[in-house]
Amino acid sequence: xxxxxxxxxxxxxxxxxxxxxxxxxxxxxxxxxxxxxxxxxxxxxxxxxxxxxxxxxxxxxxxxxxxxxxxxxxxxxxxxxxxxxxxxxxxxxxxxxxxxxxxxxxxxxxxxxxxxxxxxxxxxxxxxxxxxxxxxxxxxxxxxxxxxxxxxxxxxxxxxxxxxxxxxxxxxxxxxxxxxxxxxxxxxxxxxxxxxxxxxxxxxxxxxxxxxxxxxxxxxxxxxxxxxxxxxxxxxxxxxxxxxxxxxxxxxxxxxxxxxxxxxxxxxxxxxxxxxxxxxxxxxxxxxxxxxxxxxxxxxxxxxxxxxxxxxxxxxxxxxxxxxxxxxxxxxxx
Amino acid sequence: xxxxxxxxxxxxxxxxxxxxxxxxxxxxxxxxxxxxxxxxxxxxxxxxxxxxxxxxxxxxxxxxxxxxxxxxxxxxxxxxxxxxxxxxxxxxxxxxxxxxxxxxxxxxxxxxxxxxxxxxxxxxxxxxxxxxxxxxxxxxxxxxxxxxxxxxxxxxxxxxxxxxxxxxxxxxxxxxxxxxxxxxxxxxxxxxxxxxxxxxxxxxxxxxxxxxxxxxxxxxxxxxxxxxxxxxxxxxxxxxxxxxxxxxxxxxxxxxxxxxxxxxxxxxxxxxxxxxxxxxxxxxxxxxxxxxxxxxxxxxxxxxxxxxxxxxxxxxxxxxxxxxxxxxxxxxxx
Numbered sequence: 001x002x003x004x005x006x007x008x009x010x011x012x013x014x015x016x017x018x019x020x021x022x023x024x025x026x027x028x029x030x031x032x033x034x035x036x037x038x039x040x041x042x043x044x045x046x047x048x049x050x051x052x053x054x055x056x057x058x059x060x061x062x063x064x065x066x067x068x069x070x071x072x073x074x075x076x077x078x079x080x081x082x083x084x085x086x087x088x089x090x091x092x093x094x095x096x097x098x099x100x101x102x103x104x105x106x107x108x109x110x111x112x113x114x115x116x117x118x119x120x121x122x123x124x125x126x127x128x129x130x131x132x133x134x135x136x137x138x139x140x141x142x143x144x145x146x147x148x149x150x151x152x153x154x155x156x157x158x159x160x161x162x163x164x165x166x167x168x169x170x171x172x173x174x175x176x177x178x179x180x181x182x183x184x185x186x187x188x189x190x191x192x193x194x195x196x197x198x199x200x201x202x203x204x205x206x207x208x209x210x211x212x213x214x215x216x217x218x219x220x221x222x223x224x225x226x227x228x229x230x231x232x233x234x235x236x237x238x239x240x241x242x243x244x245x246x247x248x249x250x251x252x253x254x255x256x257x258x259x260x261x262x263x264x265x266x267x268x269x270x271x272x273x274x275x276x277x278x279x280x281x282x283x284x285x286x287x288x289x290x291x292x293x294x295x296x297x298x299x300x301x302x303x304x305x306x307x308x309x310x311x312x313x314x315x316x317x318x319x320x321x322x323x324x325x326x327x328x329x330x331x332x333x334x
Numbered sequence: 335x336x337x338x339x340x341x342x343x344x345x346x347x348x349x350x351x352x353x354x355x356x357x358x359x360x361x362x363x364x365x366x367x368x369x370x371x372x373x374x375x376x377x378x379x380x381x382x383x384x385x386x387x388x389x390x391x392x393x394x395x396x397x398x399x400x401x402x403x404x405x406x407x408x409x410x411x412x413x414x415x416x417x418x419x420x421x422x423x424x425x426x427x428x429x430x431x432x433x434x435x436x437x438x439x440x441x442x443x444x445x446x447x448x449x450x451x452x453x454x455x456x457x458x459x460x461x462x463x464x465x466x467x468x469x470x471x472x473x474x475x476x477x478x479x480x481x482x483x484x485x486x487x488x489x490x491x492x493x494x495x496x497x498x499x500x501x502x503x504x505x506x507x508x509x510x511x512x513x514x515x516x517x518x519x520x521x522x523x524x525x526x527x528x529x530x531x532x533x534x535x536x537x538x539x540x541x542x543x544x545x546x547x548x549x550x551x552x553x554x555x556x557x558x559x560x561x562x563x564x565x566x567x568x569x570x571x572x573x574x575x576x577x578x579x580x581x582x583x584x585x586x587x588x589x590x591x592x593x594x595x596x597x598x599x600x601x602x603x604x605x606x607x608x609x610x611x612x613x614x615x616x617x618x619x620x621x622x623x624x625x626x627x628x629x630x631x632x633x634x635x636x637x638x639x640x641x642x643x644x645x646x647x648x649x650x651x652x653x654x655x656x657x658x659x660x661x662x663x664x665x666x667x668x
Contacts, residue, residue: 076442076611078412108410109605111443113612136578152631164570176566226560232510232637233567235628236498243620244470246613251627271443271605277410278447279580286577293585294569297486303566 001194002323008315011049012037014329018052021333023059024066024088031090035121040319043310046186047122049321049329054120055088056332058262064088064118070095078107084117086265089141092117093126093268100272101133108277112270113245119143120263123163124177124304126270131165131173134284136273139163139177142241144254144264147181148221150231153208155221158250159185160237167275169288176303180234181222188214188222241267335528336657342649345383346371348663352386355667357393358400358422365424369455374653377644380520381456383655383663389422389454390666392596398422398452404429412441418451420599423475426451427460427602434606435467442611446604447579453477454597457497458511458638460604465499465507468618470607473497473511476575478588478598481515482555484565487542489555492584493519494571501609503622510637514568515556522548522556575601 006014015036019029032055040048058064068087072095075081080103082096096112103110123139130137143158161184163177179185183202191198192214203217204210211217224230242249247267248256257264275283294300340348349370353363366389374382392398402421406429409415414437416430430446437444457473464471477492495518497511513519517536525532526548537551538544545551558564576583581601582590591598609617628634 076608077440079442079611081612106411107441108413109443109445111607111612136574149628149631149634151633151635152628153633154631156628156631156634164566166573176570178563178566182560225563226516228637229512229559229564232498232512235510235637238624239500239621240470243617243624244607244609244612246616246620249620249624249627251624273445273578274410275578277413278415278445278578282580283577286580286583287573290572290577290583290585293583294483294486294490297483297488297490299485299487300483300490301485303562303569 003320004323004326005318005320007318008037008041011040011319015049015052018056018329018332019059019066022056022066028066028068028088028091031094032088035090035125038125039122041311041314042307043314044122044307045321046184046190048319049325050186050190051120052329053332054262057260058118061258061260061262063258063260063262063265070117072096072099074099074103075113078103078110079113080110081113081115082117083115086116087118089114089117089119089268090121090125093270096270097126097129100270101130101135104135104272104274105276109271109273112272114268114270115245115247116265117268118263118265119268122177123161124165124175124307127163127165127177128173128175130270130272131167131175132171134167134275136167136275137163137165138271139268140237140240141268142238142250142253142266143185144257145250146185146222147224147234148204149235150224150228153204153221155254156251157224157231157234157238158253159222160234160241160250162233162237166287167284169284174291174302174304178225180224180230180237182225182230183222185222188217192218240269245269337654338657338660339652339654341652342371342375345374345653349383349386352390352663352666353393353400356390356400362400362402362422362425365428366422369424369459372459373456375645375648376641377648378456378641379655380518380524382653383659384520384524385454386663387666388596391594392452395592395594395596397592397594397596397599404451406430406433408433408437409447412437412444413447414444415447415449416451417449420450421452423448423451423453423602424455424459427604430604431460431463434604435464435469438469438606438608439610443605443607446606448602448604449579449581450599451602452597452599453602456511457495458499458509458641461497461499461511462507462509464604464606465501465509466505468501468609470501470609471497471499472605473602474571474574475602476572476584476587476600477519478591479584480519480556481558481568482538483569484558484562487538487555489588490585491558491565491568491572492587493556494568494575494584496567496571500621501618503618508621508625508636508638512559514558514564514571516559516564517556519556522551526552574603579603
């Protein structure tokens with residue numbers, strides 16, 4: 001497949017132009033472009049420029065309001081709420097971040113409840129800055145139904161990812177971010193595009209039969225990771241992002257969506273915990289001891305290692321995307 | 335195997351007498367017996383009277399202080415801390431419960447940080463009452479190392495369970511409670527006792543080879559559920575219960591433990607979230623809609639269904655334990 005090389009600055013520029021040419025104001029376009037550039041920088045291709053056509057489809061359809069200005073309020077001493085007004089999640093996340101950090105430091109713990117935004121990205125970009133600010137963070141987001149519940153055969157849950165971030169002694173963060181499904185939706189879409197089979201257990205076809213064909217899984221249902229235990233995580237994520245926030249469940253998000261392939265509207269929950277209110281001053285040192293001991297075993301890595309390795313390289317070496325994707329994005333800019 | 339029938343009142347009585355005959359005061363014995371009776375009532379054999387010999391071993395060894403009186407303090411506006419002083423987790427949990435509920439209702443969210451207790455039970459008994467009080471709850475506890483990290487071959491994490499509880503419209507709770515390992519430790523111990531094989535993927539022998547022999551897994555290492563994703567959950571649980579609370583990690587708990595088979599000392603984290611501070615008044619109704627839609631799929635059940643079915647039966651029909659276990663407990667009473 002023909003590839004095109006881009007610097008990270010070119011990634012930002014390309015994403016911003018594509019979004020602004022299709023209805024985004026500068027604040028929304030810049031927030032999404034920052035998110036997308038971080039994904040490309042960290043080698044997360046399925047959340048990088050790959051997402052531009054989906055965003056543009058939904059902006060053109062009027063499903064996403066690219067001009068929306070999120071409104072931040074406090075709905076409890078340790079609850080910050082962002083009303084997204086049908087806009088894009090990255091701007092709402094950025095506007096809620098500092099209030100969340102301040103509330104967590106003041107109260108010991110706080111939550112950021114984001115409503116009525118369109119989330120189409122990874123979860124580590126919004127949890128990593130919290131850990132870099134010294135907080136422990138979790139994030140949850142649901143999505144239209146792609147994943148069968150344990151024992152079932154029809155899509156019910158979104159891939160409903162969850163992320164966890166822990167502050168490191170060097171000011172960085174250990175972050176994991178994983179779908180409740182065995183595979184992320186974007187990974188399956190990329191496997192289909194590139195003609196690769198899926199590993200066994202990733203999904204079932206529309207008749208409920210196991211299959212490794214990505215096209216058949218996209219028409220059928222993905223499966224939770226680890227059987228019913230991953231299904232329990234998917235259910236928790238759905239309850240936390242839908243009902244808890246007065247928002248839609250995966251099934252309701254799907255029913256309300258125009259199915260244009262772009263992100264549906266919905267809720268996101270982010271929790272931030274200040275170690276200072278819990279174990280005193282040595283939480284981070286204790287965490288480092290744990291990581292050091294864990295890495296003594298051969299073959300063991302910390303979550304996020306691959307992202308950090310890419311991050312050390314791409315600011316200098318740039319990134320590559322398929323020429324077909326670059327052409328598509330240029331067409332969308334017009 | 336010969337079985338003995340007991341009423342739930344007899345379970346409580348037997349547990350209380352065994353604990354009080356081995357160093358527990360009445361408050362501690364009663365709290366543990368309530369927990370154990372709830373497990374037998376709900377058909378969770380591996381957390382019922384099966385646990386008595388392990389508790390007694392550690393009480394006799396002086397590892398657990400059966401007279402300890404937990405001390406409850408507030409270390410942040412929404413953080414309740416219980417110092418357990420080397421006693422048993424159930425009394426610490428019960429003493430922290432009401433302060434946690436009040437803090438969550440006042441602040442929108444709160445945490446209960448339990449330190450220096452010995453946890454040897456399930457997690458649903460401490461999360462279910464929070465959901466019955468109308469709160470969303472999560473709980474995490476770590477344990478001495480039994481589980482290899484993803485990619486590794488040696489025990490590093492405890493089975494590190496996590497629980498989630500959601501309030502139901504009828505005043506009850508939907509609760510799931512699952513180990514980060516493919517199987518709970520108690521299930522493997524019971525498989526060994528009863529001569530059953532384990533399912534593939536549950537663990538490896540001491541040389542790192544996959545095995546279905548429960549004795550070999552108990553000497554080797556258990557494996558996380560769902561591969562590296564379950565391993566990420568185990569890591570999160572370890573960080574939340576150890577470093578965050580100024581407490582020991584799984585590995586440190588193991589190193590400090592006398593390995594008598596009873597529970598090691600460590601931390602437990604419980605989070606409680608008040609839906610009223612988030613989505614307004616319809617969170618529970620939205621949750622019910624989600625459950626109803628989920629159960630429309632044939633073959634799908636809600637987590638905890640088996641426990642609720644047992645709970646409807648055992649108060650009338652009683653429970654059974656192996657005669658050998660009953661004999662052992664009677665011997666421990668002396």
